[in-house]
Amino acid sequence: MTINRRTLLQGTAALAGTLALPRLASAEGVLKIGQVNASPAADIGWAKQHALGIEAIKAEFGDRVEVTVVDNTFLPQDAERVFREMAATGHGLIFGTSFSLGAPMQKVAPRFPDVAWEHCSGIVHLDNLATFEAKYYEGMYVAGVAAGHMTKTGKLGFIGGFPIPDIVGPGNAFLLGAQSVNPEITCNAVFLNSWFDPGKEKEAASALIAQGADVLLGMTDTGVAVQTAQEKGVFSVGYASDLISFGPDSQLTSVVLDWSKDYVGAARAVLDGTWETESAWDGLAAGVVTMAPFHEAIPAEVRAELEALVVAVGSGEVQPYAGPISDNAGNEIVPAGEVLSDGDVRGIDWLTAGMIGTLG
Amino acid sequence: MSELAISIFTGTLIAATPLLLAALGELVVEKSGVLNLGIEGMMLIGAAAGFLVAVQGGGLLPAFAVAALAGAVAAALFGVLTLLFLTNQYAAGLALAIFGSGVSATLGVGFGSQPIEALAPLNLGPLADLPLLGPLLFRFDIMVYLGLALVPVTWWWLNRSRAGLVLRVVGEAPGNAHALGYNVLRIRFLAILWGGALAGLAGGYLSLAYTAIWVENMTAGRGWIALSLVVFATWRPFRVLAGAVLFGGVTILQLHGQILGLPVPSEALSAAPYVATILVLVVISQNRARMALDVPLSLGKPFRARD
Numbered sequence: 262m263t264i265n266r267r268t269l270l271q272g273t274a275a276l277a278g279t280l281a282l283p284r285l286a287s288a289e290g291v292l293k294i295g296q297v298n299a300s301p302a303a304d305i306g307w308a309k310q311h312a313l314g315i316e317a318i319k320a321e322f323g324d325r326v327e328v329t330v331v332d333n334t335f336l337p338q339d340a341e342r343v344f345r346e347m348a349a350t351g352h353g354l355i356f357g358t359s360f361s362l363g364a365p366m367q368k369v370a371p372r373f374p375d376v377a378w379e380h381c382s383g384i385v386h387l388d389n390l391a392t393f394e395a396k397y398y399e400g401m402y403v404a405g406v407a408a409g410h411m412t413k414t415g416k417l418g419f420i421g422g423f424p425i426p427d428i429v430g431p432g433n434a435f436l437l438g439a440q441s442v443n444p445e446i447t448c449n450a451v452f453l454n455s456w457f458d459p460g461k462e463k464e465a466a467s468a469l470i471a472q473g474a475d476v477l478l479g480m481t482d483t484g485v486a487v488q489t490a491q492e493k494g495v496f497s498v499g500y501a502s503d504l505i506s507f508g509p510d511s512q513l514t515s516v517v518l519d520w521s522k523d524y525v526g527a528a529r530a531v532l533d534g535t536w537e538t539e540s541a542w543d544g545l546a547a548g549v550v551t552m553a554p555f556h557e558a559i560p561a562e563v564r565a566e567l568e569a570l571v572v573a574v575g576s577g578e579v580q581p582y583a584g585p586i587s588d589n590a591g592n593e594i595v596p597a598g599e600v601l602s603d604g605d606v607r608g609i610d611w612l613t614a615g616m617i618g619t620l621g
Numbered sequence: 622m623s624e625l626a627i628s629i630f631t632g633t634l635i636a637a638t639p640l641l642l643a644a645l646g647e648l649v650v651e652k653s654g655v656l657n658l659g660i661e662g663m664m665l666i667g668a669a670a671g672f673l674v675a676v677q678g679g680g681l682l683p684a685f686a687v688a689a690l691a692g693a694v695a696a697a698l699f700g701v702l703t704l705l706f707l708t709n710q711y712a713a714g715l716a717l718a719i720f721g722s723g724v725s726a727t728l729g730v731g732f733g734s735q736p737i738e739a740l741a742p743l744n745l746g747p748l749a750d751l752p753l754l755g756p757l758l759f760r761f762d763i764m765v766y767l768g769l770a771l772v773p774v775t776w777w778w779l780n781r782s783r784a785g786l787v788l789r790v791v792g793e794a795p796g797n798a799h800a801l802g803y804n805v806l807r808i809r810f811l812a813i814l815w816g817g818a819l820a821g822l823a824g825g826y827l828s829l830a831y832t833a834i835w836v837e838n839m840t841a842g843r844g845w846i847a848l849s850l851v852v853f854a855t856w857r858p859f860r861v862l863a864g865a866v867l868f869g870g871v872t873i874l875q876l877h878g879q880i881l882g883l884p885v886p887s888e889a890l891s892a893a894p895y896v897a898t899i900l901v902l903v904v905i906s907q908n909r910a911r912m913a914l915d916v917p918l919s920l921g922k923p924f925r926a927r928d
Contacts, residue, residue, distance in 0.1 A: 301726060301837045301838075302730070303733050303836075303837065304731060304732070304733030304734035304735075305733055305734045309734075418880075424887060449879075449880040449881075449882075450879070450880075451876055451879045451880055451887070452879070452887040452891075453891070454887060454888055454891040455841065457836060457837070457838055457839070457841060458839075458841035459827070459831075459832040459834060459836050459839050459841070460636070460639075460827055460831055460832060460839070460840075460841060460843070461841065461872070461876075462832070463831060463832045464632060464636055464872060464873055464876055465876050467628065467632055468628070468629075468632070468873060468876040468877050468880055469880055471624065471625050471628035471629070471632075471877075472625065472877065472880050472881070482836075483832075483834065483836050484734075484736065484834060485832050485834065488736055488832065488833065488834065489832075492739070502734075506734065506735070506736060507736045507834070617880065617881070617882040618879055618880070618882055618887075619879075619882065619883070619884055619885065619886060619887060620886075620887075
């Protein structure tokens with residue numbers, strides 16, 4: 262309850278901020294761009310990578326754009342007001358950076374047909390509402406191959422925030438990558454049912470290591486898994502940002518999200534008058550997903566193999582979800598010779614064979 | 622297997638430590654007749670302030686001192702509002718919780734990507750090398766031992782010392798204490814400061830020892846759990862310990878359960894610590910007559926000296 266109250270207060274304060282800001286300056290011919298974030302501003306993780314997208318726009322267009330950012334807009338009713346205010350105060354391009362902002366965006370966008378709306382990790386398109394998303398699983402597959410080479414126990418550990426497709430899918434790809442090295446490798450999965458609980462994440466990481474996992478992947482928004490791996494002398498894979506500062510000896514690589522192409526592309530299209538609603542879903546090839554430098558603990562020839570794999574996965578030559586794939590209950594999901602369809606990738610609700618855990 | 626058991630046991634005590642510190646502080650506050658709902662906020666302020674000192678190279682012990690101090694300063698604010706200005710304690714406590722989360726977020730801006738060196742285990746020399754007992758009992762950091770030591774100390778101080786008796790009288794019948802010449806407000810204020818310092822220390826434990834990082838709202842509700850532990854433990858220190866260990870233990874066990882692939886939804890397992898703690902503490906608090914004796918009679922009621 263209190264958290265809601267708090268976010269409500271912050272949302273209201275943030276709203277007051279948006280009301281005041283646009284009146285300060287609005288020169289002719291300047292594109293006003295808005296960004297609404299559900300989470301607080303952070304120094305690493307998901308929110309940070311989206312802040313970098315805005316930085317990229319500023320660097321690219323300088324005085325031609327004017328940016329308003331509103332953080333901590335978690336409640337849909339707050340978000341709706343913030344979006345409406347932004348549109349009403351002359352913002353021509355508005356980004357929403359969380360799945361949960363979808364409903365308010367879909368509600369407000371039709372009332373402002375001249376505004377370009379971009380929703381990250383959204384699924385619904387409208388005439389003026391576009392979506393963009395990254396193929397995390399491509400990077401996770403490559404990271405899994407690295408993990409497969411480096412594990413000694415043959416057990417990997419996966420810590421997810423919630424059992425949703427955006428988390429479960431990349432987790433599966435991670436294990437499939439490792440199994441391409443050694444089919445016997447298994448992965449224990451823990452879901453915290455929370456995005457921000459570093460203490461619980463630490464407990465989960467310690468528990469995984471105690472049960473024999475020696476490469477950890479944490480898909481939450483903190484550096485705790487990488488840090489715990491460092492402390493206990495095992496390896497880890499980072500997510501969203503490069504987390505090497507948390508585990509100089511432990512982080513094999515990190516699946517880093519770089520949204521700048523989506524942000525700059527959308528801003529340029531709006532400035533040029535060519536913006537159209539589309540669904541961007543890019544990965545390694547477009548540089549939306551990048552790999553942090555492979556750790557020197559990985560043998561040089563494996564590192565070369567991984568660099569080549571980045572290219573091969575990016576080009577589609579290697580398909581992480583190529584059959585045969587069955588789930589961990591033994592049901593066949595993808596027959597041999599076929600590849601999981603894009604739609605099915607985005608709706609993954611099964612754990613691949615070798616995953617130990619339940620989705621509830 | 623024995624290594625796994627050791628890991629579960631030690632993990633439990635470590636997970637219980639922040640709960641224990643915060644709850645023991647709140648217990649003393651409530652025994653003085655004041656209900657401070659703002660533990661979560663004080664913990665966050667302690668966590669952020671301590672981390673700031675450590676990340677700037679101030680050393681870990683000063684960092685813990687600053688964490689405790691910051692918690693006490695936040696508590697002092699609550700004390701002034703409720704004791705001097707007779708603000709409603711419930712409202713002021715809730716405000717403190719929200720205020721602390723905002724203040725700590727502001728303090729911590731820019732430090733989220735900087736890890737620090739975590740508090741190392743205490744060097745207990747040959748004791749740590751004992752077979753079985755060494756890894757089981759003698760490889761914790763100093764704060765774990767401090768938390769455990771505070772349990773009997775708090776019990777003894779409340780029940781066997783003169784100062785503790787005075788504090789309890791203030792919590793039961795502030796009018797009588799006042800008539801006997803005790804300064805009710807001063808005693809309550811000191812209790813509030815003590816509670817704040819321990820909450821700050823508990824927060825500092827999270828950001829300096831448990832996970833040596835700063836993340837906004839990193840206490841993730843532990844302040845509220847500590848608060849309810851005090852009530853469920855019927856204001857008795859050893860039951861607070863039992864509750865904290867139980868909560869920490871079931872948290873760790875449910876994670877191990879998930880890792881082993883128990884065919885139970887992770888959401889249900891995540892709820893297990895709350896259910897187990899409530900159940901056990903309710904069962905051991907069955908004796909209503911005894912329980913009535915434990916509740917500080919004037920809990921949450923403001924006191925104004927008539928002169």
